[in-house]
Amino acid sequence: MSTAVSFQESEADASQERPALSRTALRDVLATALRAGQLMLENGANTARIEETVHRMGTALGAEWMDVYVTPQGIIASAVSHHEHRTRIQRVIKSGVDLSRVAAVMDLSRRAEHGELTAEEALQQLEQIARQPRLYGVWATMLAVALACGGFAVLFGGGIGEFGVVLLAAGCAQLLRHSLLHNNLDRLMTTAVVAACASALALTIAERLPLLVPIAIKPATVITASVLLLVPGVLMVSSTADMVRGDITSGVARATAALLSVMSIGAGIWATLLVSRATVTLETVVQPNLLVALVMALLAAGGFGVLFDVPYRALPFAALTGMLAYGVRWLIAYGGAPIEVAFFFAGLTIGAMAELLARRLRTTSSLFAIPGYIPLVPGAIAFRAVLRFVEADYTAGLADAVRAVLLIIAIAVGLGTVSALTRMRQKLLF
Incomplete structure (x- = not known):
């Protein structure tokens, strides 16, 4: 530059x-x-x-x-x-x-x-x-992450049963991750192990619970939602900011690290499905109504805000950013526009909200952009890709993987557009 x-x-x-x-x-x-x-x-x-x-x-x-x-x-x-x-x-x-x-x-x-x-x-x-210690303790973080992943279960078409299963599986997974990282286990290894354990616990409960109570649980939904606490949202947003700025070296390095994390999550789920030999049926995702979707998106963004240790005064605004971005995506997709267009405008919403709030509160836009990005993660499509690979349907799996990547790129382009427009008014140091 x-x-x-x-x-x-x-x-x-x-x-x-x-x-x-x-x-x-x-x-x-x-x-x-x-x-x-x-x-x-x-x-x-x-x-x-x-x-x-x-x-x-x-x-x-x-x-x-x-x-x-x-x-x-x-x-x-x-x-x-x-x-x-x-x-x-x-x-x-x-x-x-x-x-x-x-x-x-x-x-x-x-x-x-x-x-x-x-x-x-x-x-x-x-x-x-x-x-200084984290603002939120281990148990508060565990509860917030569990609620956030439960929100994802509803966003992916689940009901109260899926919400409860994911609440338990994701909460246990967060405690396991905290313990492994505290003992200095490699991050990629930690991600794979936690993904395997979370998906295994979610699958086990989904299979056993209907034997005890008359309730139907969607295994695909609970597996997908229970591992989303591992999504490398910070790396994804930071890599976008770096590449838009022209720092290709750092941007590509962070994007590669994010890709490796996603692959580790996929490897953990893959291991669970291979070992269990479970038959997981992919069902058409039925989106919740707008009001429910907004509440769940608010829960997801706020929960990840706690995980990322967003300061108290910024946390409600971070959750609001995620809710508004998801609402924009929902409305545009509901209007019949291509899903990539909906994700692009959702990215624009995140970027604009983050910049406005950062100026208003005199802090960094990352406090709002990173948690706000989380509800838009195309987890259902990514899980479908993993399942196709497990079934050796590599063509369909690759198609789903490419589609998930395109949606992530659409969000990144929206974020990057706001960042580029913002930088036009600033005097560059370097």
């Missing part, structure tokens, strides 16, 4: 306003700015947001200019003060999703820009952010 303001011009202008920093002071500024970027990268922020925050943090603390380059596994930054410069590489191994930490770092950066912090004070507060 071209730089809106040249490095030389910025350096010349800044040198007239800022006192020169010693090498030690410049080193401390660089270390503080990099620590901010590290926390954001570890907790799910996209590349553009990290580069901007590191740059603004460094210049707010006294550097004339900060050049920043971010990859999914590290940050390279150079700090300049008059004729002194320091360069450092920060390797980032840890990865997760905690949007409350991302929001806290961005708020700290704004305070630094207002002159409220020294480099030492900023670093101390960054370490406090790094140590």
Whole structure:
């Protein structure tokens, strides 16, 4: 991407306003700015947001200019003060999703820009952010995820029976995932194991429950909904933001990571179906009425907002974003438009809502875009593709897989359109 303001011009202008920093002071500024970027990268922020925050943090603390380059596994930054410069590489191994930490770092950066912090004070507060616990505890997160996946069961055409089965299966799966990640099991392995266990539990209950009570359970619906807690929504949204910005390297890397996660989910379901030898019948999905769909979409987006640790004040708006986006998709599809068009306009809705809310609440749009994206995940089509592969019907399976990818791309194009239009009004740093 071209730089809106040249490095030389910025350096010349800044040198007239800022006192020169010693090498030690410049080193401390660089270390503080990099620590901010590290926390954001570890907790799910996209590349553009990290580069901007590191740059603004460094210049707010006294550097004339900060050049920043971010990859999914590290940050390279150079700090300049008059004729002194320091360069450092920060390797980032840890990865997760905690949007409350991302929001806290961005708020700290704004305070630094207002002159409220020294480099030492900023670093101390960054370490406090790094140590802060999640806003939502293990049990609250488990309940929220279970309710969110139960909402998906209804969106996929299920009823109260499917909702209850998924509530139990997804809740147990979330506790298992928390335990495995806490013990540092590889993320892809964790995803496959949890998908296998969640789908196995959902399938078992779906087969046994009708023997105890007169209720019919759709196995395909409960299996699909019970594994959606594993959907890599953060990677999908971040990869879109990176590629729209022109950062193809980071965008492709994140998209590849998302694809591997989806393949791990598919492998877990595949293993369950192969071992159980269960006969799962694919049924036509009957969409719930609009009011029920909106409530379930609100539940799904809000539940994943808790999973992603969205701050309290932003959580209701994140859930509202998901509900409105799903409502747009429902109405356009109900009007007879191609489903890809409906998903595109749903993506536009997410992007527009996220940008408006971010400006209103003075925070990052990711708090709203990522949970808002979740209710649109084409889980039923993706599960149908997995089932076709299990049945060795590779042609039909590939067709369903391609269709699911096209729907995801349609959402991404909608999100990317809003992002591109927003960037037209901004002065680019890099």
